Amino acid sequence: MGTAGSCRVEWAVLLAAMSFDLTHLRQLEAESIHIFREVAAEFENPCLLFSGGKDSIVMLHIAQKAFWPARLPFAVMHVDTGHNFPEVLEFRDRRVAELGARLVVACVQEAIDSGMATEETGPRASRNRLQTAVLLDAIERHRFDALFGGARRDEEKARAKERVFSFRDEFGQWDPKSQRPELWNLYNGRILMGEHIRVFPISNYTELDVWQYIKDEQIEIPSVYFAHRREVFERDSMLLATGPCIALMDGEEPFVERVRYRTVGDMSCTGAVESSADTIDKIIEEVAATRITERGATRADDKVSEAAMEDRKKEGYF
Amino acid sequence: MEMLRFATAGSVDDGKSTLIGRLLYDTKTIFEDQFEAVEKASVQMGAEYTNLALLTDGLRAEREQGITIDVAYRYFATPRRKFIIADTPGHIQYTRNMVTGASTADLAIVLIDARKGVLEQSKRHAFLASLLRIPHLVLAVNKMDLVDYDQERFEEVRNEFRDFAAKLNIADLAFIPVSALHGDNIVDRSASMAWYQGPSLLHHLEEVHIASDRNLIDARFPVQYVIRPQSGEYHDYRGYAGTVAGGVFRTGDEVTVLPSGFSSTVKSIETFDGRVDEAFSPMAVAIRINDEIDISRGDMIVRPNNQPTVAQDIDAMVCWMNERISLRPGSKLVIKHTTRSTKVIVRDLSYLLDINTLHRDEGAAQLSLNEIGRVQLRSQAPLFFDEYRRNRQTGSFVLIDEATNVTAGAGMILGPAS
Numbered sequence: 001m002g003t004a005g006s007c008r009v010e011w012a013v014l015l016a017a018m019s020f021d022l023t024h025l026r027q028l029e030a031e032s033i034h035i036f037r038e039v040a041a042e043f044e045n046p047c048l049l050f051s052g053g054k055d056s057i058v059m060l061h062i063a064q065k066a067f068w069p070a071r072l073p074f075a076v077m078h079v080d081t082g083h084n085f086p087e088v089l090e091f092r093d094r095r096v097a098e099l100g101a102r103l104v105v106a107c108v109q110e111a112i113d114s115g116m117a118t119e120e121t122g123p124r125a126s127r128n129r130l131q132t133a134v135l136l137d138a139i140e141r142h143r144f145d146a147l148f149g150g151a152r153r154d155e156e157k158a159r160a161k162e163r164v165f166s167f168r169d170e171f172g173q174w175d176p177k178s179q180r181p182e183l184w185n186l187y188n189g190r191i192l193m194g195e196h197i198r199v200f201p202i203s204n205y206t207e208l209d210v211w212q213y214i215k216d217e218q219i220e221i222p223s224v225y226f227a228h229r230r231e232v233f234e235r236d237s238m239l240l241a242t243g244p245c246i247a248l249m250d251g252e253e254p255f256v257e258r259v260r261y262r263t264v265g266d267m268s269c270t271g272a273v274e275s276s277a278d279t280i281d282k283i284i285e286e287v288a289a290t291r292i293t294e295r296g297a298t299r300a301d302d303k304v305s306e307a308a309m310e311d312r313k314k315e316g317y318f
Numbered sequence: 319m320e321m322l323r324f325a326t327a328g329s330v331d332d333g334k335s336t337l338i339g340r341l342l343y344d345t346k347t348i349f350e351d352q353f354e355a356v357e358k359a360s361v362q363m364g365a366e367y368t369n370l371a372l373l374t375d376g377l378r379a380e381r382e383q384g385i386t387i388d389v390a391y392r393y394f395a396t397p398r399r400k401f402i403i404a405d406t407p408g409h410i411q412y413t414r415n416m417v418t419g420a421s422t423a424d425l426a427i428v429l430i431d432a433r434k435g436v437l438e439q440s441k442r443h444a445f446l447a448s449l450l451r452i453p454h455l456v457l458a459v460n461k462m463d464l465v466d467y468d469q470e471r472f473e474e475v476r477n478e479f480r481d482f483a484a485k486l487n488i489a490d491l492a493f494i495p496v497s498a499l500h501g502d503n504i505v506d507r508s509a510s511m512a513w514y515q516g517p518s519l520l521h522h523l524e525e526v527h528i529a530s531d532r533n534l535i536d537a538r539f540p541v542q543y544v545i546r547p548q549s550g551e552y553h554d555y556r557g558y559a560g561t562v563a564g565g566v567f568r569t570g571d572e573v574t575v576l577p578s579g580f581s582s583t584v585k586s587i588e589t590f591d592g593r594v595d596e597a598f599s600p601m602a603v604a605i606r607i608n609d610e611i612d613i614s615r616g617d618m619i620v621r622p623n624n625q626p627t628v629a630q631d632i633d634a635m636v637c638w639m640n641e642r643i644s645l646r647p648g649s650k651l652v653i654k655h656t657t658r659s660t661k662v663i664v665r666d667l668s669y670l671l672d673i674n675t676l677h678r679d680e681g682a683a684q685l686s687l688n689e690i691g692r693v694q695l696r697s698q699a700p701l702f703f704d705e706y707r708r709n710r711q712t713g714s715f716v717l718i719d720e721a722t723n724v725t726a727g728a729g730m731i732l733g734p735a736s
Binding site: 020021022023024025026027028029030031033034037038040041064065066067068069070071153154157160161176179180181182183184185186188190191192203204206208209 | 319320321388389390391392393395399400402414415417418421422529532534542543545546547548549552555559560561566589590591598600601602615639652654655657710711714715716718723724725728
């Protein structure tokens with residue numbers, strides 16, 4: 001009797017525990033929602049950085065969930081390099097209108113025209129560095145005190161060490177050596193005037209988690225993520241799209257290939273990969289089987305050196 | 319798929335980075351470009367073999383000095399579980415980083431070099447895991463290849479550690495003999511240790527039962543944010559948003575709101591995806607209640623027959639994390655506990671704990687960086703808390719220095735102070 005009784009109790013505990021399980025995607029989502037609400041409650045003027053890439057789309061989707069049925073209690077900002085995929089811009093405007101959100105566009109082109117920034121020249125010119133100056137200028141002008149970014153810790157090793165609430169001094173700089181300890185789900189967002197916090201609500205998602213979440217939630221993403229035919233050329237073993245913002249060098253021959261993008265950023269330095277994945281399921285299959293990280297495969301800006309990301313982050317990059 | 323968060327503590331000498339590198343490599347988590355970068359860096363540093371430790375040491379200063387400074391988070395998955403590794407440095411000067419990594423972990427792996435046996439450092443790691451109430455501990459006895467995969471040596475180390483662990487609060491302790499360098503008992507059972515009948519490390523990580531580690535008894539809902547659309551069809555909508563910190567809330571439940579003490583019933587539990595009948599930790603939801611009571615951030619919704627302690631005087635273990643200032647009686651700080659922030663004053667420091675010997679120094683005048691001690695605090699406004707060992711969410715807090723805004727300490731509540 002004693003044995004049977006204790007057996008029954010154990011089963012009851014086990015069954016109870018089983019029904020209170022959350023899948024990893026639900027746990028990750030709950031953590032992100034918690035982070036959004038903390039920021040909305042504790043900051044005066046937060047803003048969400050939206051690039052039109054899948055990570056910021058997922059981030060925006062979760063933000064909507066965190067405050068439903070109310071509108072987003074913060075603005076959405078796009079740092080526009082002027083080298084965008086038209087499909088992505090169209091997507092951005094539609095999504096922002098659906099949400100009834102306030103869109104702020106910080107233009108690299110305007111900064112160049114006004115003389116605030118000087119454009120690099122030559123076939124390898126990139127507006128990557130200019131983005132940082134334009135971003136910091138916009139933060140100062142709009143007096144944003146918290147900025148949500150879609151960075152993930154699995155992307156890159158400097159990011160693997162960054163806090164969810166990442167402090168930026170009055171120059172917008174990150175100091176990896178004096179980061180605030182971050183324990184449990186207690187985030188310290190206290191700052192002085194002129195300082196701000198970068199907040200990364202989807203820090204703990206991997207690339208595969210993002211795709212599985214997009215599938216589960218049936219989130220719409222720009223068409224460039226799916227396999228399509230595009231005129232490209234090869235540079236540094238990456239496929240770059242031809243277009244007005246990039247000049248071909250000697251020996252570079254354009255050709256048409258079936259490709260898709262794994263990341264979406266500035267057209268001049270975001271590479272496409274050969275792919276026939278034209279559905280979310282096929283993309284998940286491809287991502288699960290791939291042997292190269294998304295930044296390694298598609299980002300010329302990260303190939304500069306072993307610490308390229310760390311260096312740019314210190315200066316105030318996303 | 320379930321998710322398991324685990325912490326690893328150790329230094330390069332224990333083979334911690336090799337162990338993590340091995341787990342990532344054997345589960346095919348390391349990508350070719352990452353591996354190439356590590357190979358290239360190893361050659362540049364003049365290493366004889368590809369140094370998998372370079373995969374985890376992400377900052378320039380860490381690579382240059384060959385040490386791990388900060389917590390790094392790593393990710394991998396098997397068909398059964400998604401894993402988040404909090405990879406923390408093991409040296410005593412990085413105790414704060416270990417405590418940080420341990421705060422969210424379901425499981426900790428403590429590494430021991432089979433040749434050296436249980437060192438001061440391994441004891442310290444096990445103590446911190448028990449202090450932070452990590453429910454599961456794995457002692458990985460590494461470098462078994464260097465002791466000829468000897469069963470007797472493994473058992474000696476195991477017994478030595480078991481004697482020490484008896485003094486700690488460790489709910490679940492497992493011992494696994496491994497060689498991270500050669501992959502023995504990491505993913506697959508080792509052919510060189512047929513005498514070992516237990517699971518491989520990865521198998522243990524996949525199977526360890528974590529669902530009942532959460533508190534599903536004491537219903538706690540710290541209010542984070544009030545959702546008020548004030549528009550159209552939702553004109554009168556008022557949802558109390560938050561993350562369930564314990565127990566289960568159901569529609570129709572009678573609830574009490576702290577600190578006001580007013581009672582009402584749960585009208586509905588809402589999410590973007592629709593209403594749910596019940597909410598439990600760690601779900602993020604919005605609770606609507608039937609009566610109009612004034613509720614704001616920092617309040618807590620609980621059940622009338624199961625309430626947390628409400629007090630201004632708390633007794634806690636504190637780990638100090640700041641190098642510029644120290645904690646001493648009379649120190650004034652800001653406490654962040656659940657969604658409530660208020661000021662505290664340090665009333666007393668009962669003792670400083672030597673985390674190597676567990677000796678209590680009752681004459682200590684202050685806590686400095688990486689020191690742990692028992693302190694009594696008095697808060698300006700009452701806090702609603704449970705003992706940390708009963709609930710890690712409602713029993714934990716951080717201390718913030720008001721002058722610099724840095725997080726200077728982390729605390730685990732023992733109970734109300736008399």
